[in-house]
Amino acid sequence: MFTALPPIPLPAQPELQLDNASLLRQGKRVVNSVSLTVPFGAHVALVGPNGSGKTTLLQVMAGRLAPSQGRVLIGGVDLARLSGNQRAQQIAVVHQHEQVHGQLRVRDYVALGRTPHAQVSHDESAAVVSRAVQRCRLQPLLDRPMRTLSGGEQQRAAIARALAQEPRILLLDEPTNHLDLRTRADMLDLLTELGVTVIAALHELSLVQRFAHRVVVLGEGRVVAQGEPSQVLTQELVHGHFGMDVFYLPLPHREQDIAVFESPQTAKGADSVPRATVREPVAETLA
Numbered sequence: 219m220f221t222a223l224p225p226i227p228l229p230a231q232p233e234l235q236l237d238n239a240s241l242l243r244q245g246k247r248v249v250n251s252v253s254l255t256v257p258f259g260a261h262v263a264l265v266g267p268n269g270s271g272k273t274t275l276l277q278v279m280a281g282r283l284a285p286s287q288g289r290v291l292i293g294g295v296d297l298a299r300l301s302g303n304q305r306a307q308q309i310a311v312v313h314q315h316e317q318v319h320g321q322l323r324v325r326d327y328v329a330l331g332r333t334p335h336a337q338v339s340h341d342e343s344a345a346v347v348s349r350a351v352q353r354c355r356l357q358p359l360l361d362r363p364m365r366t367l368s369g370g371e372q373q374r375a376a377i378a379r380a381l382a383q384e385p386r387i388l389l390l391d392e393p394t395n396h397l398d399l400r401t402r403a404d405m406l407d408l409l410t411e412l413g414v415t416v417i418a419a420l421h422e423l424s425l426v427q428r429f430a431h432r433v434v435v436l437g438e439g440r441v442v443a444q445g446e447p448s449q450v451l452t453q454e455l456v457h458g459h460f461g462m463d464v465f466y467l468p469l470p471h472r473e474q475d476i477a478v479f480e481s482p483q484t485a486k487g488a489d490s491v492p493r494a495t496v497r498e499p500v501a502e503t504l505a
């Protein structure tokens with residue numbers, strides 16, 4: 219008779235670690251010798267040009283793609299040793315293109331996040347789902363089939379489903395896609411208030427500072443630089459890696475200068491803007 223193995227004990231606040239992880243796809247190293255340690259509760263932005271490996275690296279972190287070399291560890295345990303259910307109790311993923319479960323009503327879609335927690339009482343699970351729904355402001359949409367939602371509404375539903383999963387580590391691929399400006403700001407604030415590890419691939423560099431303690435810059439599957447956003451997103455790095463210029467501007471109500479990104483042509487006239495400053499701290503560049 220088949221007996222399920224007992225879950226492997228993990229710390230309540232697990233660290234996520236990539237130990238020299240690589241992934242080959244059709245002979246190409248799309249994740250290349252990545253080593254990262256993400257302490258519990260950190261907010262990390264993954265940035266890089268199109269095709270630099272953000273989505274693939276998230277999939278490797280989630281255990282959906284096994285590294286061809288190296289390891290992914292959660293709380294010191296190799297992700298490959300965890301059952302699918304135990305992994306899903308630890309890690310939730312919001313994909314860039316979530317599969318739309320057309321006929322499913324929003325309430326049932328969000329409740330799918332409880333699947334790995336079948337042992338929890340119905341009432342407790344219902345309370346978790348209800349909190350996720352409220353946080354993502356989905357109450358008016360609960361009885362709507364998923365296929366009738368706008369792109370931004372679907373994105374909010376996908377994030378609510380991931381919150382209902384109560385993960386220790388939340389991985390998001392372009393979570394602000396389709397969101398209007400206000401919803402985007404609210405969503406980033408929500409993600410930073412969850413009290414769990416959040417790792418998000420972001421295209422919009424201007425959102426990095428708002429969201430992340432730490433930014434990891436990818437280029438051709440490698441970590442090009444990582445560290446505190448204002449230290450890493452220097453003029454030299456942004457220009458060299460993204461072909462853009464960065465200006466740090468003071469805002470009266472913010473302690474930190476905010477980063478504004480311009481294409482080099484647009485930025486030509488910026489010398490005449492008196493408050494604009496170009497900071498050039500040295501990036502913490504990894505080999």
Ligand SMILES: Nc1ncnc2c1ncn2[C@@H]1O[C@H](COP(=O)(O)OP(=O)(O)OP(=O)(O)O)[C@@H](O)[C@H]1O
Pocket residue numbers: 243244248266267268269270271272273274275
């Ligand atoms: N299934 C696959 N088979 C072969 N190559 C793939 C596959 N999926 C992705 N790739 C390649 O891996 C590289 C990294 O792709 P990935 O989607 O991870 O990049 P990304 O940084 O997320 O890109 P984007 O910003 O465009 O979303 C790209 O060169 C891509 O063409």
